[in-house]
Amino acid sequence: MVPPSGEKAYQIAGDVFVEMWERVTRRRPALIRSPAEEDDLPAGDVVLIGSDAVHPIAHALIRRGALETLGLVYGTDGYRILCVPDQGRRYLIVAGGSGRSTLYAVYDFFRRQAGVEYFWDGDVIPRRDTIEWDGIDVIENPRFRYRGLRYFAHRGLHRFQAEHWDLEDWKREIDWLVKKRFNLFMLRTGIDDLFQRAFPDDVPYPPTDAQDPDARDRSYDDRTSFWPLKYRGELRKRVLQYARDRGLLHPEDTGTITHWYSHTPSSFYRSFPDFPVITDQTRGYKLHTAAIWDVEHERAWDAYWRLTETHIREFGCPRIFHTIGMAERRFGKTRRDNFQKKLYVYRKTQQILREHYPDAPLLIASWDLAHQWEDEEVHQLLNEFDPERTILLDYTADDADKVSYRDWHVLGRFPWIFGIFHGFARNSDIHEDYALLAGRLEEAKKDPMCRGLVLWSEISHSDTFMLEYLAENSWQPRGLKASFAVKRFCRTRYPGDLAARMEPLWSKFLITSQTAHWSMRGTQRVVLSEPQFHMLTSPWLTFTPRRVEEILAERDKIRSGLKPAPEVLAGLTTLAETHFENPLWRRDAIDMARTIANRALLATLMDAVDQMEAWRQNQAGPWKIRRLAQLNRQLLEALCDLLALSDDFSMAASLRRL
Template sequence: MKIIYSGTQENAYKIAAETFAEYWEKITGSRPDVEAATDNRLPEGEIVLIGSDAANPLTHQLVKRRVIGRFGIRYGSDDYQLLSVVEDGRNILVVAGGCGRSTIYGVYDFFRLRGKLEYFWDGDIFHHRGPLDITNLNKTEKPHFKYRGLRYFAHRGAHRFFPEMWNLEEWQKEIDWALKKRFNLFMMRIGTDDLFQRAFGLPYPPEDKIDPDDPKLPHPRTALWPLKHRGEMREQVLSYARERGFVHPEDTGTMSHWYTPAPSSFFEKHPNLPMLGGEKTPWYAQKNVAVWDIETDRAVELYWRLTETHIREFGGGQPRMFHTIGLAERLYGNTEDENLQLKLYTLRRTQEQIRKHYPDTPLLIAGWDLAMWWKSHDVKALCDELDPSKTILFDYNADQGGRNTYREYETYKRFPWIFGMLHCLAFNNEMRGNYKMLGDRLKEASSDEKCLGFLLWPELSHSDTFILEFLAEKGWSPERLSEGELVDDFCARRYPHDLRKAWREIWWRSTRLLRLVQWGEGEWPVSGFDLEFHHRLLESEQFCDLTPERMAYYKARYEEVKQELSYMGGVLNAMAKLLPQTYENEQMRRDIIDITRAAANLALRTFFMAHCVRLDAWRSNRCGKSEIKISEDIIRKTFTLLADLLEQNDDFSLALSMERLKKSHPVHPETERLLKENASCSYCRNQTYEVVRHIYLPEMDCYFKKLNTKLEKDDKSPFLAFERDSDGKGTVAGFCELPVSKMKKEIGDHFLETPFSEMGFVRGPSQENLASILAGFKENLNAYLDIGGLP
């Protein structure tokens, strides 16, 4: 067999041909020859032609001789067709894409169809090895949404979840996976690497010392790998993606932010650069992250120099899309109207600067600031002044529970927009999602011709295998799978045939549980409940300041959740039974751990809520101390089991993540401390092994001791928020500031001072330990529910 592509077209066609040969060999054991077409003569034997008649001269000959009539694709689009034909007694397969990128889609889809090969972020799954058939195939695919893809964000922590921890090979694997899922857009939002150095000729920070700007910043940004190396890798990553046809939006406008701070050397070079005055958000008032005065031409031109440098050095010289956050997460002036007018003016100036250089390139206006800091009628008014032929409103809060942003803004069927899912923040690295709600909203969006895309815009990556598959399937064909069919399709593609039934039952019940954790619901309007306050027991007030309103919510929430939690015992038992057949398979073991993590997180949330209700009821003699003690004991055991669970896979360890960094390139000497600070800061606290074991558990111990003091003294005065240090400063970046106790500081300091070498696993990974942990979670779930109803 020969695989033939055109050597005169874009490189994506050669990549498609080489990919076909690679996977053919993986499945059949033999590697076909790959050749560039040299003339118009078809060689003898079976042939795979890569490219439509517009891209491959041999395909053109088949059309010219009417062996092929016409393809059912739109040329220049993401359509593709897989077509088998017979000519002179030999079999020919044509992979005809509307462009190079979609031709690669077609190659991957062929092996899914004929090779029973499935593609997941954590690796390909081969359900077949042996001969492959290229005959009797005629399949045309067309995407519903124009833009499909995802964002990679700037926080740091365990390797699995944070792209700033990935090396070049891992980025290339990720981009290949994105192609396999038929995405066409992605954005690296992991900071700007060495963009300032390239744009303004600034010195690089020292490689053996902390960046001298770090003490000034709200979040330390010392590079774990040398900044120059990171810049070189960024070049390579974006070049790799560009060769495969990906759209990567170019950031522009007021780019100053916590993850894109300006080095102090920039201000030394531009000493009189005016800053935008009237900043009311203290965490962005510091000069390195503050916005330059957009009202001056000088500031506009300096911001533009960052954009044009990125286009030239990283973007291949020709932008396909721009992106701006505006004045995100900031408040200005003395009135709401002053703030609004400045934000409108900033977007107008950004548009003007783009159009001066690129009159027709589309601009994405990010929706985070619009959803959190604008009034809905102001967003509607904004759309009225934007050019719909060149501007797209990127509503990546369209999945927010408790509100429907695209309806509030009246962008629906009125202005070009993209349906975006934030899905999770940096502190939510467990699975979640109300798929009934998401499916209903996406169905509505897909009926709107002005909805141009479906994108996932989370603050971390790979946290939720199920949502990634939902994104891929629904982005291409939103009408294809109903809510009930999502689980069946997922299990049919991910698991061996003899295990699918068992997995289907596990996932069906698990997705019912996941719907109870959708960002933006619960206490979000008041306190952002996605912050997972059981990870912040000594700095948040949610589980110590027991207000009547909070107790009413906790009681209602407990009643809503307890039935689904009661069913999870059966799921845990079912997964334990699968362990002998699944433990050695990394992907199935990961799924068992991820489902258990999600259940444990919701259980701990719910147990703490119920415990607070019991504490408050004790004050009025409606609950006894023995019942409260039982509740506390079960919570302690459950939290300890979470730490044990996170030992069962390398995904959650900072120490192991650091070792991976070292294998790729020499790291900064302060990498261990920097990782600890990043992962344990208030905003980024999630299910990370060392943080759970060495911060959450000690803080839980202090939390219970402090609350129990009132019980021991029989003090029935109201439970209030813990005292605050006299110099205490809230450590949650952004929109929340929470009280911090002295106990928290002592525990945090001990965590930073204790080396990873002294934070080793307590139980360690093994099939026996995982089985014991699943049994322990089941026992604790049942025990808590057996305490009885809330008083």
């Protein structure tokens, strides 16, 4: 029984409850809108969707003393699932402090009472004759206010890159976000037709049957859309509306938003030939259409705000804002020139935002701070932000060689979100040092100023284990150790007998996978730069003495991590005989095996570096190098055969889906 009023999410929660009940029991319960009076209730047990703030029957139960309170903090993500026997019938109250958290409660009810589990690549739904709820009483509240993911603008295989997802793909993804109790996501997939909507008389749509006129061949600066740009704009609108109906937050980009994935169309400059663009940039993107407009001119700021307000009007909802500043660029002749210009941009961005939305939270993306700022410069910047309305989105908090939130004096002093960057668009295998991550998250969970836990990667769906770890610990960080996460992952993703056999394999496999962890500056960069797949272009294959030393240090770590790999592969091979048709297991097994192959390929390449240096110094013969080359080719062929088992790795399959 859904309430007669309230957010649309309450009606959706009722629809979901009915759908899930039917999927479990094969019986469909009746869905009705709540009457104003109890006298009009149908006979039998009743499920009440929503709290007493929206549901008159829940309010009546409290009013007459059937219960005192739901114990909710209204307007938040907490929820209660409660069985209330009263006057000869049972009421099941499934209620959140908001419509969004009422949806959380519905999905959690079926997880607890029916054994349902939710994954990005499908739900696990046991069949039952009935679902018991007698005596249930659950109260849940999140530790972190903000929990979610970013979807990035790179293009590639359908599984990994959200640029290629159509509406049905996005509906599944957004439903999964809600099932996992996330509340924040960001489309960093370009700006679609924002310029055409903001400047309709001056910026035409590009041709639908040819390359974008501003594209640069075979580069990330080719933003030609497979679908017509106008359709992409409508798709964006429908995706964000679908998410908004379920209560999800999507940050509105503001400030100097022009970047490589948010180009200024050249037609804009033809319409405004004297439009001011920054001319003192010394490092970063050189393409004219990717330029930042001249921040010394009010005309530029007026146009930037016009883009933001157009996105709000056409696509968005101004509940939370985001700025990346002037990321990945440098300006002026001196470090002071660059620093002062970037400070000014943050000041101006805030000033304009506060004119229009005085109290909305503003997320400050950390990417440029981590790349190009000194710690002392970040200290000065943070001193200029109002901590009541500003949050540092530190999505480089998992950098192996820098603890940014400590170095920037954020702990206990300034609101921040712990962001796991995890990897670039190319890093599609399973990785992350969970001992390092768990230690840092222990600090974050104890800091009352830490407001969120997010994954801000450049790739989606690459690491199912990480996604489950994130979902569980962004709600309540109680399972930070990898051993705990493995037990939970296997128990929820596989049937009982398979779970018991996969748990030791996962535990051993993580010894291999954890030899790779993201770092912006440290030697671990060599692993995630994947030189084994860039033999002609990788800078790591320029063998200076220092670089050789770094490569061999990482080589020793990878070789040690590969010791359990034969046992893991043998175990997966045995299980494949009986479980290959299980799609969740098959995807995990291929991901585990290809991760091992990636590390082994890299290890042979690193061994070759060692042997080549020895050969150059007349300390080794050529036969070892030839043997390593043969082994490398065999590993690459085996990896190709492995990837051919799944359309996840087929560009042809991705293109057919488009």
